[in-house]
Amino acid sequence: xxxxxxxxxxxxxxxxxxxxxxxxxxxxxxxxxxxxxxxxxxxxxxxxxxxxxxxxxxxxxxxxxxxxxxxxxxxxxxxxxxxxxxxxxxxxxxxxxxxxxxxxxxxxxxxxxxxxxxxxxxxxxxxxxxxxxxxxxxxxxxxxxxxxxxxxxxxxxxxxxxxxxxxxxxxxxxxxxxxxxxxxxxxxxxxxxxxxxxxxxxxxxxxxxxxxxxxxxxxxxxxxxxxxxxxxxxxxxxxxxxxxxxxxxxxxxxxxxxxxxxxxxxxxxxxxxxxxxxxxxxxxxxxxxxxxxxxxxxxxxxxxxxxxxxxxxxxxxxxxxxxxxxxxxxxxxxxxxxxxxxxxxxxxxx
Amino acid sequence: xxxxxxxxxxxxxxxxxxxxxxxxxxxxxxxxxxxxxxxxxxxxxxxxxxxxxxxxxxxxxxxxxxxxxxxxxxxxxxxxxxxxxxxxxxxxxxxxxxxxxxxxxxxxxxxxxxxxxxxxxxxxxxxxxxxxxxxxxxxxxxxxxxxxxxxxxxxxxxxxxxxxxxxxxxxx
Numbered sequence: 001x002x003x004x005x006x007x008x009x010x011x012x013x014x015x016x017x018x019x020x021x022x023x024x025x026x027x028x029x030x031x032x033x034x035x036x037x038x039x040x041x042x043x044x045x046x047x048x049x050x051x052x053x054x055x056x057x058x059x060x061x062x063x064x065x066x067x068x069x070x071x072x073x074x075x076x077x078x079x080x081x082x083x084x085x086x087x088x089x090x091x092x093x094x095x096x097x098x099x100x101x102x103x104x105x106x107x108x109x110x111x112x113x114x115x116x117x118x119x120x121x122x123x124x125x126x127x128x129x130x131x132x133x134x135x136x137x138x139x140x141x142x143x144x145x146x147x148x149x150x151x152x153x154x155x156x157x158x159x160x161x162x163x164x165x166x167x168x169x170x171x172x173x174x175x176x177x178x179x180x181x182x183x184x185x186x187x188x189x190x191x192x193x194x195x196x197x198x199x200x201x202x203x204x205x206x207x208x209x210x211x212x213x214x215x216x217x218x219x220x221x222x223x224x225x226x227x228x229x230x231x232x233x234x235x236x237x238x239x240x241x242x243x244x245x246x247x248x249x250x251x252x253x254x255x256x257x258x259x260x261x262x263x264x265x266x267x268x269x270x271x272x273x274x275x276x277x278x279x280x281x282x283x284x285x286x287x288x289x290x291x292x293x294x295x296x297x298x299x300x301x302x303x304x305x306x307x308x309x310x311x312x313x314x315x316x317x318x319x320x321x322x323x324x325x326x327x328x329x330x331x332x333x334x335x336x337x338x339x340x341x342x343x344x345x346x347x348x349x350x
Numbered sequence: 351x352x353x354x355x356x357x358x359x360x361x362x363x364x365x366x367x368x369x370x371x372x373x374x375x376x377x378x379x380x381x382x383x384x385x386x387x388x389x390x391x392x393x394x395x396x397x398x399x400x401x402x403x404x405x406x407x408x409x410x411x412x413x414x415x416x417x418x419x420x421x422x423x424x425x426x427x428x429x430x431x432x433x434x435x436x437x438x439x440x441x442x443x444x445x446x447x448x449x450x451x452x453x454x455x456x457x458x459x460x461x462x463x464x465x466x467x468x469x470x471x472x473x474x475x476x477x478x479x480x481x482x483x484x485x486x487x488x489x490x491x492x493x494x495x496x497x498x499x500x501x502x503x504x505x506x507x508x509x510x511x512x513x514x515x516x517x518x519x520x521x522x
Contacts, residue, residue, distance in 0.1 A: 037443055038513065040427045044441040048490070120439070149473050155443035159450070160457070161466030163443040167453060168460055170446075172468035229463020 004082045005326045007071060012089065012111045015317045017309035019131020023300035024247050026179040026219065026313060028133045029090070030141040030236075031126035033164045033173035034148070035155040041165035042101070042118045050118050051102040057117045060151035061106035066144055071107040075099055081331060084322035090128060092116055113144055120165050121173075123148070130313075132247075134176060134240050138232070141174075161228065171228025176239045177221050179208065180246060183297040184253035186218040187269075194249065202226055203242050217289030217316070222246065254301060270298035274305055278349045282335070283342040288319055306349060315348055354380035424448040426509060487517055 014027045035041060036056065039049055054074070061067050075083065075096060083097040091107050096119045103118035116124040125148065127141035148154075155163040162173035169175075185191055195205050204225040207215045222243060224235045257266040273294035277283075296312050299305040305312075317323065324337050324344070332340065354360050360380030422431040425448055429441030440446070446453060457464040491514045498507040 035443060038516070040442040041440060043437070043439045044427055044429065052487075052490075149471060153473060154471055156471040157443075157446055157466075158470075159465060160446050160453070161468055162471070163440075163446050165439045167438075167440070167456055170457070171461065171463075171466050174468070226461040226463075228457055228461035228466060230467050232468045234467075 004071070004073065004078060005085050008085075008089070009111070010318070011314055012317065014112060014128045014130045015310075015313040016130050017313045019129060019133045021247055022131045022309050022313075023296065024181055024250055025132040025243065026181055026316075027128055027130055028137045029126055029128045029175075029177045029179075030134070030137040031124055031175050031177075032141060032145050033121045033162065033169040033175075034123040034125060034145070034152075035163055035165070036122050037153040037155040039122065042103075042120065042122060043165060045118075047101055053122050054102050054104050054117050056152060057115060057123055057148075058104065058106055060148050061115050063151055064144070064147035066113055066147060067106050067108050069109040071105070071109075073105045073107070075103040075105070081322055081325055085326055088317070088320040088322050093119055095119055113140065115144075115148070121169070123152075132178060132243065134178070134236050134243075138176065138236050142232075169227060171226075172230075172232050172235060174227050174232055174235060175223050176236055177223035178239070178243050180220050180222050180243065180250075181218060181293065181296060182220060182246070182250050183218040183293045184257050185250050186293075188253050188256065190249075190253060191220075194246070198222065198242065198246075199225075201242050202238060216286065217293040219289075219293075254297065258301060266301075267298075267303070270294050270301070270303060274298065274349075277345055279346070280342045282338040283345065284334070284338050285319065285321055285341070288341060288345070289316070292316060311348060315345060319344065354378060354383050356380070356383035422449070422452075428505065484517055488514055491517065 019025070019028070036053055039045060039053055042050060042053075045053070058072050061070075062072065073086070075092070078086070083092065086092045086105065086107075087094055087097050089107075089111065091111070091114045092105050093116065096103055096105075096116055099119070101118065105114060105116050107114040112128055114126050114128070116126070125141060125144050127137045127144065129137045129140075157163060161171040164170050164173055182191065182194075185194055198205055202225050204223050206221040206223070208217070208219045208221065222239070224239055227235060256262065273291040276291050277288070277295060280287075292312060292315070295305050296309070299307075299309065299312065318327070319341050321337055324340055325332050327344070328336075328340055355378050357380060360382065423429060424441055424445040426444035427441035429445055431449055431452065434440055434445070434449070440449075454464045491510055495507055495510045495514070498504075498510055
């Protein structure tokens with residue numbers, strides 16, 4: 001079984017439900033897109049150049065001291081399962097997992113910091129924290145950026161700032177995002193209007209694994225849509241304002257769901273979901289996510305779900321397809337995965 | 351206006367971009383067809399709304415990019431401006447100088463600004479490399495240069511010579 005997966009901790013700090021509003025904000029992420037001066041961007045670089053960039057990046061990450069006892073990975077040395085595991089942990093993207101060119105990642109021991117190497121840009125530095133934690137994540141990501149920027153010559157110009165392969169990332173190269181759980185707004189059918197409104201506020205909503213992915217379990221990744229022309233702090237403040245407003249709307253929607261005849265309907269849906277999670281013998285990840293979304297909301301409404309948010313978050317992470325197979329110690333077909341997922345969950349929720 | 355690629359009748363309102371096996375597929379759908387496709391995966395109509403168009407580079411660029419001379423290309427990496435319009439990806443940091451005029455207009459459309467106002471950085475040019483690191487990279491560039499000359503790629507050879515000159519100034 002995959003040695004790389006074994007070297008990762010079974011649980012991660014960014015899913016421990018600490019920080020502000022853990023019932024609504026699963027995690028906060030700040031990432032910087034950076035490239036090395038003197039090299040073409042990955043889409044136009046030779047494999048030899050990409051290997052050189054990776055060598056430099058992994059060495060700089062090691063030298064920064066921020067990755068002690070961390071993971072230094074080369075993508076082509078990883079199995080499919082290992083790559084999927086890293087995607088599920090949000091350390092690499094689907095695009096990087098599919099890459100056949102020299103690429104890789106450095107991941108800190110407690111997985112709050114990571115560097116993705118040779119995806120669309122040479123480097124994507126990220127800090128990932130539990131709950132609503134924009135300021136802390138920004139500061140930690142900035143520290144990583146400074147440390148690597150001392151070791152590596154970043155491509156930078158006075159006019160366009162940090163230069164990136166795609167012009168949408170140029171400038172600060174920064175993307176601040178919160179993984180928001182919005183079950184009440186979703187259930188009341190408000191999300192299309194909410195998302196429409198967000199698009200006027202310089203903010204983008206994506207699915208759980210980032211660009212081009214589906215919305216699962218009412219989780220939305222909310223991030224800044226632009227990153228040039230304002231300071232990093234300004235962009236952070238804008239997202240902070242938008243998220244606080246979104247939290248207020250979700251709270252109001254949850255209150256609405258507890259009023260009058262809606263209350264019994266809501267309670268019924270929540271406890272049916274809990275019953276399903278507790279007693280199902282086969283559970284696909286999609287079905288699991290739909291139902292845990294309701295159970296999570298039930299816990300936030302003060303009903304006894306038998307477990308805390310930390311457990312909800314950890315199972316959300318650990319019951320993903322590659323994680324289930326990692327726990328089993330072998331590759332499983334979807335039927336086997338669904339059975340094992342249901343078994344594991346019954347143990348946790350009993 | 352773009353039509354839904356599924357029914358070819360209604361206006362496309364939902365844009366889906368999926369990266370599968372290094373290939374990016376793009377789909378434009380009307381809300382009804384998107385809802386049909388999303389069943390079982392919790393896809394909310396509107397989840398990929400107007401704001402994601404910023405992520406839809408190729409279509410976006412074709413419609414909005416300013417016209418250019420056919421010959422325009424980056425002096426460093428050789429990327430043609432027309433190639434950038436196809437892929438939405440620049441070839442190297444120097445493309446930002448080569449296409450500065452066109453990109454300034456594009457930035458205003460994407461970001462609503464064309465001047466960086468965030469942190470500055472001065473580590474790039476002043477960064478020193480060890481003698482052995484410079485020697486190692488020079489060796490690689492020299493090998494590339496040989497190949498370029500043998501292929502009679504004189505433009506490429508000139509770029510490599512420039513790179514070697516720049517590299518020689520970086521040990522200290």
